[in-house]
Amino acid sequence: MTQDALAAACSGQILVPALADAEIAAGYASDMLSDVMANAPDAAALITIQNHVNTIAVCTLANIRVVVVCHGRPIPEDMRKAAAAEGVGIISTDLSQFEASCAIGKALEGGACA
Amino acid sequence: MRFDLHIHSCLSPCASLEMAPSAIARAARERGLGGIAIADHNSARNAQAFATCCAREGVAALFGLEVCTAEEVHALTIFDTVEQAMAMTAWVYDALVKRVNQPEVFGDQPVVDADDNIEELEWRMLGFATRRTVYELGAQAHALGGLVVASHVDRPSFSAFSQLGVLSGDEGFDAMELSRTADESRWRERTGAMPLVRSSDSHLLADLGLVWTEADLAAFTVAELRRVFREGATTLSPPLTRF
Numbered sequence: 121m122t123q124d125a126l127a128a129a130c131s132g133q134i135l136v137p138a139l140a141d142a143e144i145a146a147g148y149a150s151d152m153l154s155d156v157m158a159n160a161p162d163a164a165a166l167i168t169i170q171n172h173v174n175t176i177a178v179c180t181l182a183n184i185r186v187v188v189v190c191h192g193r194p195i196p197e198d199m200r201k202a203a204a205a206e207g208v209g210i211i212s213t214d215l216s217q218f219e220a221s222c223a224i225g226k227a228l229e230g231g232a233c234a
Numbered sequence: 235m236r237f238d239l240h241i242h243s244c245l246s247p248c249a250s251l252e253m254a255p256s257a258i259a260r261a262a263r264e265r266g267l268g269g270i271a272i273a274d275h276n277s278a279r280n281a282q283a284f285a286t287c288c289a290r291e292g293v294a295a296l297f298g299l300e301v302c303t304a305e306e307v308h309a310l311t312i313f314d315t316v317e318q319a320m321a322m323t324a325w326v327y328d329a330l331v332k333r334v335n336q337p338e339v340f341g342d343q344p345v346v347d348a349d350d351n352i353e354e355l356e357w358r359m360l361g362f363a364t365r366r367t368v369y370e371l372g373a374q375a376h377a378l379g380g381l382v383v384a385s386h387v388d389r390p391s392f393s394a395f396s397q398l399g400v401l402s403g404d405e406g407f408d409a410m411e412l413s414r415t416a417d418e419s420r421w422r423e424r425t426g427a428m429p430l431v432r433s434s435d436s437h438l439l440a441d442l443g444l445v446w447t448e449a450d451l452a453a454f455t456v457a458e459l460r461r462v463f464r465e466g467a468t469t470l471s472p473p474l475t476r477f
Contacts, residue, residue, distance in 0.1 A: 152306055154331065154363035172391055177339050177361070 121227060123186055123209045126165055129227035130188055130213045130220040136200055138209025142185040147228060149221045153178045160184055167220050169193050176202040185209060188224070190217045236446040236471075237269035237454060238262070239383060240300065240310055240411060240433035243280040247340035247361035249437040254350045255280055257439055259287035259295075265443030269294040269454035273310050275360045276301055276326050278319035279345045285316050286348035294454035300385055301326055302363045303371050308385035308392045310411065311375040314456050318378050325374055329364040368398070372406020381408045381456050386435060387425065388416035395424065409463050414445045414474045429463035432470040445471045
């Protein structure tokens with residue numbers, strides 16, 4: 121799915137656009153960056169509350185296309201800048217990680233929660 | 235004495251290349267710090283250069299590393315000697331999730347000498363977690379004769395509180411650190427009887443000397459720090475209004 125579809129799925133707002141042709145093929149929900157680095161599938165959307173610049177560094181290492189930051193957590197300026205520089209999208213949603221995961225899962229699978 | 239236990243050198247990912255030990259030691263002397271500790275992420279490989287530079291500048295030095303535990307808690311382990319810090323480094327390296335550094339993301343991670351010459355670029359990615367728990371970290375650091383200080387407990391990530399929620403009290407912390415902007419009185423409600431320090435967590439030279447901890451130390455040593463921690467005799471500089 122595209123970033124636009126992802127944002128719609130999780131009632132989110134695109135704060136930093138991903139690369140124009142970014143296709144999101146999976147989701148991964150985790151708040152531990154070491155776990156994300158070890159286990160995130162390719163071309164995933166990361167669903168997390170980790171709203172800091174280190175998250176973007178992990179995204180570039182793990183080929184994560186978009187970060188969905190949950191609970192309306194604010195995005196600091198250095199995180200926005202790093203995301204823009206790396207072509208990693210940031211979506212902000214008020215949903216919890218669970219709610220966002222279910223919504224994105226349904227959208228990815230076209231019906232069933234992954 | 236005014237001291238700062240948490241300063242990153244150029245070795246740390248995301249630290250500026252201007253953070254050569256020579257520059258740190260000189261800035262510390264110029265800005266009135268009597269004692270400083272080097273605390274790079276998961277490594278003390280610049281500790282020897284730091285020791286030489288501090289001796290040149292007449293600034294007292296301790297040697298440490300900021301370890302990232304398996305729970306992604308950051309904690310400072312601080313030692314009297316470079317040898318102890320390097321023994322801790324060996325233990326951490328053994329536990330580090332082995333990834334090769336990507337300099338375009340994290341910087342070059344240079345190991346330098348006291349004259350700013352680059353000896354080597356650290357190949358291990360230093361910025362992420364080890365496979366050791368907080369409890370294992372505390373036990374090892376104490377066994378080597380060091381102190382354990384929970385880093386920036388006021389931060390929403392990588393702090394003992396953010397990662398562990400409720401603390402059992404036997405994590406092995408000798409003290410807890412507040413970051414530059416933390417309101418001390420508010421955080422003392424949360425930290426209770428735990429001794430507190432305030433540190434700069436400097437990654438840039440401009441960060442150094444803006445905040446500090448003050449105590450009546452007979453010498454800048456682990457034993458003396460342990461004593462003032464036990465006596466609750468540290469004074470924290472005021473918080474900054476902006477990070």
